[in-house]
Amino acid sequence: MIRCGFEQSAALMGCTSVQNIFILEYMPKAPELYCKVYLFGLMQCGCRRLENADLCASLGIDSAKAVEAFLYWQDMGLLRIVEQEPLSVEYLSVQAGPVTGGTRKYAPLLSALRPVCGARVLTPGELSKIYDWIEVFGLEEAAAVMLVRRCMELKGPSVKIQFMDKMAREWAKEGVLTAADAEQRIKLDTELQGGAKAILARWRKGRMATEDELALYKKWTEEWGMTLDEILSACPAMTSSDKPTFAYLNAILEGMRMEGGVQEAIKSAAFTEELAREIYSRAGLNGAPGRREKEAVSTWTVSWHMQPEAVLLAAERSAGYSHPFDRTRRLIEQLHEKGVTTLQQARKAIEELEKQPAAEGGKKQQSSYFMNYGQRKYSDEDLKSIGITLLEDEEDKK
DSSP states (O other): OOOOOOOHHHHHTOOOOOOHHIIIIIGGGSOHHHHHHHHHHHHHHHOGGGTTSOHHHHHTOOHHHHHHHHHHHHHHTSEEEEETTTTEEEEOOGGGOSSTTOOGGGHHHHHHHHHHHTTOOOOHHHHHHHHHHHHTSOOOHHHHHHHHHHHHHHHOTTOOHHHHHHHHHHHHHTTOOSHHHHHHHHHHHHHHHHHHHHHHHHTTOOSOOOHHHHHHHHIIIIISOOOHHHHHHTGGGSOSOSOOOHHHHHHHHHHHHHHTOHHHHHHHHHHHHHHHHHHHHHTTOOSOOOHHHHHHHHIIIIISOOOHHHHHHHHHHHTTSSSHHHHHHHHHHHHHHTTOOSHHHHHHHHHHHHHSOOOOSSOOOSOOTGGGGGGOOOOHHHHHHTTOOTTOOHHHHO
C-alpha cells in the first residue's frame, strides 16, 4: 500500500478544518480546556504526522483532565471513546449527530454517571445497554444511575456490564422503575446482604453472600417471617463440620418449622446449652463447653434424634479418658452408626462395644465417673427440669 504525507515541518504549517456549527453552538457553552482538548484531537485526526504528539504534555494537563474533556464531548455526541486502556477516541462529524444509541437528551444522564464511574470510562457498547434500560425496560434515568452505583458497590469499579444488565432486567421485572422504587429496593437488598453476612460471620466467613444464599435468606425472612435472631438461634443445630452451608441451615429451619416453629428452636438452644454443661460434668471435665461442643450436642439430639439420656450415658462411660469429650463424640458416632436413639439401646450397644478390643487413642485412667460421683453438679430434679430422666428408662418403669 502506497502512503503519502507531509514532512514534520510542513505538517506544522498545515491547517485544521473546524466546522462552523462547532464554533457557533458548541464552543460558547464548553469550558475553555475542553475546547483545547477537542481541537488538539481534531488536528491529530487530520494529520498523521502529528498523531503521536503528546496531547497532555502539549496542553500541560494530566491524563485525567484529558479523559474528562473527552467524556464531555462524548456526552455532546461529537466523538466516542472506543477503548479505555489505552484511551482511543473516534471523532464524529457534527452533522452525523450523537453517538449511536443516544441523543443529546442523555447528556444529563452521562453527566450524572461520570462521578459514579470515577476513572472508569463507559464504552459505547456499555452506554447502549444503559440506554436500553431506559428506552426498553422503562427505568428512569435517576434509577439507572442508582443501579450503576449499586453494582459498583457490590462488585467494584470494574464490574461487568453483563452483571449490571442482569440487575436491570430483574428490577424491570419487579417493577422497580423510579428513583423511589430503586431507593427502596437497594434498602431491602442491603438489609438482606447484612443479614446473610451475619450468618456467614457466625461461621467465620468474611465474604459477601452469593445470590443463591441471598435467595434463601429472603425466603426465611419474607416468606417464613423469621427474624435474624431466630435464624441465628438455629445455628447451634448445625453439624460441627468446618463447612456449614445455607442449604443445610435451610433444612434445619424447615425441620424446625415442621416440628413447632422457631420459638421451639430458641428453647432447644437453651436446652442444648444446659445439656452440654451436664455432659461436661458427667465426663469429668472442668470449665464450660464451647461453641463446637454445643453444636455437636445439638447435632446428636436434634439432627440424630438421640435421647439426652443416651448422650449422658456416653459421657459417663468416657470419664477418665485423657480426652473425655472427644471420646464421647467417637462413642456417640458409633452409636449413631448402629441406629441407636434411646437409652435402652445405648446401654446394650455400649456394653457390646466395651467387650471389643480397645482402639482408643487416649488410655482410660483408673478413676471413673462412678468413683468420682462428687463431680456431678445436677440433681435428678435439675435434670427433670430440662426434660432428662437418666436414672429411669422405660424398662425400669416396667
